[in-house]
Amino acid sequence: MSARLLFVAALAGGLAGCSFHPLFATDDSAPGGQQVFHTIYVDPIEAERAGFELRDSLIDLLRGAEHQDEALYRLKIAVKQTIEGTAVQTNGDITRYTYTMIADYTLSSIKTGAEITKGSETSVTGYDVVASPYATLVTQQDAQKYAAHDIADRIRIDLGVYFLKHKGA
Numbered sequence: 001m002s003a004r005l006l007f008v009a010a011l012a013g014g015l016a017g018c019s020f021h022p023l024f025a026t027d028d029s030a031p032g033g034q035q036v037f038h039t040i041y042v043d044p045i046e047a048e049r050a051g052f053e054l055r056d057s058l059i060d061l062l063r064g065a066e067h068q069d070e071a072l073y074r075l076k077i078a079v080k081q082t083i084e085g086t087a088v089q090t091n092g093d094i095t096r097y098t099y100t101m102i103a104d105y106t107l108s109s110i111k112t113g114a115e116i117t118k119g120s121e122t123s124v125t126g127y128d129v130v131a132s133p134y135a136t137l138v139t140q141q142d143a144q145k146y147a148a149h150d151i152a153d154r155i156r157i158d159l160g161v162y163f164l165k166h167k168g169a
Contacts, residue, residue, distance in 0.1 A: 036163045037062040037156070041071035041110070047079035050101060050144045054079060057152035062159075068110065075155075077105045083140075086126065098126045099140065101147040105155055107162075117162045121154040123147035 042058045045051035054077065058064070065071035080102040087096035106118040125146050127139040 037064055037159070039072040040064040040075050040107070040159070041066075041068045041073065042075045043077070045077045045079055047081065049141065050081055050148055051077075051079055053145050053148035054101075054103060054152055057149045058155065061152050061156045071110055073116065074108050074110050075105060075159075076108070077103050077155075079103050081144075093129075095129050096126055097129065097140070097143075098124060099143040099147060100124045101144070101151060103151045103155070105158075107159065117159070119155070119158050121151045121158070123150040123154075125150075 040062055042055050042064055045055045082100045084098050085094035086098045088094050102120065102122045104120045107116045108114060109116060125143045127143040129136050
């Protein structure tokens, strides 16, 4: 046990000397930190339930501006979704589906309209078909919600890295 503690202490001491700092810091020392996210307005996303889930997850993660006039940046997202049967029984019944969500995003300046950064994120998840159609629908919605949250987290990381690399952008 003491060897593990010594290893952790040595590792922490080694990191203290480098310029390591948290990507989502909440202080003013890191422009890539959480304070930059407060200046991002997330546009409504077309794609029915999946678009709502993605926007809601982004708003929760970024804690962005509630109104466009309070923001410095606008985040626009286009979503593509596919559902594909991946497990088929010999009688032709599908017992499992793969749900794929692809989100193409663009961050732009509200003042100038200039594109600042853009990217694409993909999430793939699956769900089973069960005897109850209602239960199958619920599992499909859970898959959408999981994919939306996964993509929102990836976009948050992308934006955090962008702002860290481009201080004062």
